[in-house]
Amino acid sequence: MRSTNRVLVAILVIAATIASIGAFSVFSKEIQHGPYLTEMTANSVRITWFTDTISTGTVEYGLSSDSLEHSVTETNKGIVSMGYRHTITLDNLKPREKYYYRVVGREVKNNTTWSPIIGAKDSGEIYNFTTFDTEKNGVKFYFLTDVKGDTDRLDNLLGIINTSDCDFVVFGGDQFSTLETESDVWDCLIGPSTLHFAKNIPFFYCRGDDDYKGSFARSFKYYIPTNNKTIRPGDNGKYYYGFNHGRAAFAVLDTGSKEPDSLDSFKGTMLCQPYMKEEYTWLTEYMASSDWTDSSFKIVFAHNPDFGYSSEDYKSLLTDSGTDLVFTGDQQEYVHHTPNSSEDYHKVILDSDKIAEVYIVDNEITVTVLNSEGVEVDTFSIEKREGIQ
Amino acid sequence: MVDKNKIFKFIGIAILVCAVIVFCVYSLQKSDFSEKTASIPDQTLDLPDQTSVPPVQNSDINIAEGPFITALTENAVIISWQTDVDTIGKIEYGIDGNYSNVVTECEDGLAAVNKHHIVIINGLRPGTTYNYRTVCTEVKSLEKDNIMLGNTAIGADYSFTTHSTADDDYSFCFITDTHEYTKRITRPLSLVPQDYSFVVHGGDAFAQIQTTREINYALIEPCVETFAKFKPLYFVRGNHEYRGTYPDKLLEYLPTLTGEWYYSFRKGDSAYTVIDTGISVDDSDQRYGGLIQSTEYRHNQFNRAKEQFKSDEWTTAPMRIVFAHIPFMTNKENTDPVGGTQAWTDLMNDAGVKLVISGHRHIYRLDLPDEEKNYHHLIVGQNQIARVEIKDKAATVTTYEFDGEIVETFTVY
Numbered sequence: 127m128r129s130t131n132r133v134l135v136a137i138l139v140i141a142a143t144i145a146s147i148g149a150f151s152v153f154s155k156e157i158q159h160g161p162y163l164t165e166m167t168a169n170s171v172r173i174t175w176f177t178d179t180i181s182t183g184t185v186e187y188g189l190s191s192d193s194l195e196h197s198v199t200e201t202n203k204g205i206v207s208m209g210y211r212h213t214i215t216l217d218n219l220k221p222r223e224k225y226y227y228r229v230v231g232r233e234v235k236n237n238t239t240w241s242p243i244i245g246a247k248d249s250g251e252i253y254n255f256t257t258f259d260t261e262k263n264g265v266k267f268y269f270l271t272d273v274k275g276d277t278d279r280l281d282n283l284l285g286i287i288n289t290s291d292c293d294f295v296v297f298g299g300d301q302f303s304t305l306e307t308e309s310d311v312w313d314c315l316i317g318p319s320t321l322h323f324a325k326n327i328p329f330f331y332c333r334g335d336d337d338y339k340g341s342f343a344r345s346f347k348y349y350i351p352t353n354n355k356t357i358r359p360g361d362n363g364k365y366y367y368g369f370n371h372g373r374a375a376f377a378v379l380d381t382g383s384k385e386p387d388s389l390d391s392f393k394g395t396m397l398c399q400p401y402m403k404e405e406y407t408w409l410t411e412y413m414a415s416s417d418w419t420d421s422s423f424k425i426v427f428a429h430n431p432d433f434g435y436s437s438e439d440y441k442s443l444l445t446d447s448g449t450d451l452v453f454t455g456d457q458q459e460y461v462h463h464t465p466n467s468s469e470d471y472h473k474v475i476l477d478s479d480k481i482a483e484v485y486i487v488d489n490e491i492t493v494t495v496l497n498s499e500g501v502e503v504d505t506f507s508i509e510k511r512e513g514i515q
Numbered sequence: 516m517v518d519k520n521k522i523f524k525f526i527g528i529a530i531l532v533c534a535v536i537v538f539c540v541y542s543l544q545k546s547d548f549s550e551k552t553a554s555i556p557d558q559t560l561d562l563p564d565q566t567s568v569p570p571v572q573n574s575d576i577n578i579a580e581g582p583f584i585t586a587l588t589e590n591a592v593i594i595s596w597q598t599d600v601d602t603i604g605k606i607e608y609g610i611d612g613n614y615s616n617v618v619t620e621c622e623d624g625l626a627a628v629n630k631h632h633i634v635i636i637n638g639l640r641p642g643t644t645y646n647y648r649t650v651c652t653e654v655k656s657l658e659k660d661n662i663m664l665g666n667t668a669i670g671a672d673y674s675f676t677t678h679s680t681a682d683d684d685y686s687f688c689f690i691t692d693t694h695e696y697t698k699r700i701t702r703p704l705s706l707v708p709q710d711y712s713f714v715v716h717g718g719d720a721f722a723q724i725q726t727t728r729e730i731n732y733a734l735i736e737p738c739v740e741t742f743a744k745f746k747p748l749y750f751v752r753g754n755h756e757y758r759g760t761y762p763d764k765l766l767e768y769l770p771t772l773t774g775e776w777y778y779s780f781r782k783g784d785s786a787y788t789v790i791d792t793g794i795s796v797d798d799s800d801q802r803y804g805g806l807i808q809s810t811e812y813r814h815n816q817f818n819r820a821k822e823q824f825k826s827d828e829w830t831t832a833p834m835r836i837v838f839a840h841i842p843f844m845t846n847k848e849n850t851d852p853v854g855g856t857q858a859w860t861d862l863m864n865d866a867g868v869k870l871v872i873s874g875h876r877h878i879y880r881l882d883l884p885d886e887e888k889n890y891h892h893l894i895v896g897q898n899q900i901a902r903v904e905i906k907d908k909a910a911t912v913t914t915y916e917f918d919g920e921i922v923e924t925f926t927v928y
Contacts, residue, residue, distance in 0.1 A: 242804025
């Protein structure tokens with residue numbers, strides 16, 4: 127009798143453990159981070175979110191919150207993707223149209239042939255976004271940089287953003303105090319952005335020199351993947367790319383590491399110079415393309431105001447290709463450089479305590495610089511260049 | 516007060532749960548591949564078995580798998596390998612025993628730090644034998660301002676020879692449907708003359724892909740052991756490569772120059788196209804749990820093949836060979852105008868395909884050209900190997916049984 131009891135107790139303990147694990151997994155299918163928007167164009171947007179169980183990812187969307195009649199499921203070479211990260215680019219959207227969307231997924235507990243164990247559909251809340259439009263007059267965006275892990279200040283600066291008419295936000299790099307673990311990415315970038323705006327308004331991230339350092343530096347791009355991809359399996363795209371909105375063209379640059387690759391303390395782990403050559407080749411092509419040349423305004427985002435290794439090459443390329451305005455960071459003090467012969471464009475160097483609000487309307491770009499209390503520090507306007515359509 | 520009925524009910528449920536678990540474990544053990552697990556493995560790379568460790572100098576780093584050659588063309592090659600610790604990987608290579616060239620695996624301006632290494636080498640000369648070796652440096656810390664490296668291991672010397680338009684007399688081997696029985700790879704390849712230039716695996720190397728360890732065990736290791744350090748493997752994705760929890764990891768182990776499962780290459784008089792014939796049933800088939808959406812992928816592939824068949828690489832080749840896992844003639848119900856059976860047949864007729872080699876059926880069959888198709892269509896059986904000799908602009912195919920007996924020989928002109 128006693129031994130039977132023991133067996134029963136043992137069975138009970140095992141069953142209770144299993145049941146609690148089961149219950150946990152059933153009730154923990156939640157969106158952990160996001161959704162957040164990146165890579166918006168007039169016809170597309172990327173939506174990324176993370177779940178705490180391995181699951182499939184689908185975005186349901188439509189022009190009204192009552193009927194999300196379209197859906198796109200993340201796939202990879204014919205197979206529905208399964209994982210913690212979900213990232214989907216919605217294509218074939220109409221310009222300047224308000225879309226409603228929600229992310230949905232199914233937990234994949236096991237995908238054994240004949241007996242796949244797939245959970246029920248789990249849906250997130252409905253959010254909305256408005257696509258870009260190259261015909262739009264009146265584009266507003268914000269630029270901030272060098273947050274360096276100061277989440278309180280980040281919170282203040284993001285609180286200044288007027289989300290009712292903001293088209294996008296650009297981070298100028300060096301967002302972290304350290305980039306050692308995944309939680310740095312959540313705490314200093316994805317979390318605050320999602321909280322303040324990124325469910326509805328896209329952001330762009332311009333890689334800083336500190337983003338090259340730390341144990342997690344190689345994993346960072348996984349959280350902000352781009353479509354500028356190589357053939358390498360699992361590649362998350364390049365940090366540099368261009369986009370258009372309103373009558374303006376934008377280039378997001380990666381100005382690399384500040385020190386030379388040969389620096390002793392890098393011990394051969396930095397291979398930035400050849401990478402910058404690749405970027406320069408791409409930038410030359412991009413600035414010769416009609417996406418750039420046909421735009422009325424030309425704006426560059428670059429972390430390092432001196433553009434890294436090939437400083438002079440970048441300055442002449444930006445000058446020759448008619449750049450109007452460059453936003454940079456990396457320094458302690460706010461400076462507005464007006465055009466000169468070697469750099470024929472306005473260059474804003476923003477410090478970490480400020481946010482720039484930029485409004486492009488009619489023939490003018492207006493830049494207003496605010497400090498973290500929301501007090502205006504500087505404002506200036508740039509006229510469209512002569513002879514530009 | 517505790518309700519006795521509730522306790523009994525709970526005990527009943529507990530026994531039931533245990534029974535289900537016991538049954539699951541039992542049925543798993545029954546399956547032919549004992550390393551399979553029912554749980555979803557970690558996202559991190561599993562540490563592979565260290566059964567064959569090549570000589571390594573001055574270090575405790577083990578090259579756990581490889582090196583493994585894929586995607587060889589006239590000017591490029593991909594070499595992949597795995598280490599048992601996080602390392603920075605390089606390939607040093609050169610001609611006539613020198614190692615004057617080096618390619619470091621990198622991503623976005625940083626040396627890549629991985630256990631699984633993939634190095635793409637471009638700018639090679641056609642028809643040239645290159646010696647190469649892996650060089651791995653252990654990375655102990657990547658913390659900011661505290662980068663710590665360990666030992667560097669220099670791998671053994673191997674070589675590969677790039678393809679050339681002048682290659683007018685060579686052979687290759689085709690094996691297929693090995694289904695995790697590694698002797699189906701190693702044994703037939705030991706039966707044929709050893710001068711083959713490359714190996715094509717016709718797909719279904721797995722039953723399903725539940726762990727990355729399985730990929731090493733069932734495919735990478737037997738290929739490395741037999742040929743893949745010196746000669747490339749071209750892999751044709753089979754329907755079983757759509758199954759399991761990690762089917763999308765496989766391409767990392769068999770990287771291609773298109774980044775896709777479909778690709779082409781040219782060697783001498785012959786042009787080759789590898790296509791992915793998808794799964795043999797509808798995407799909605801319950802075996803796949805609704806986790807297949809292959810239409811767009813098949814369409815992309817078909818459209819790319821149309822372009823490929825117009826290219827000089829293809830049109831100037833006297834011999835044109837297509838590798839496809841599922842034989843078209845046994846899959847007539849797929850009527851998709853883009854990438855369905857008839858569409859492929861028409862496309863291949865127009866493109867002057869001379870020979871299609873497939874697997875999937877596990878039984879040998881040869882269909883001669885007829886009113887529907889202008890090409891020979893060969894199905895190689897599961898325990899067989901086809902040796903294809905390209906000579907004088909013709910392809911002579913000899914298929915052998917597992918014991919070395921010849922099944923049939925035929926020549927396509």
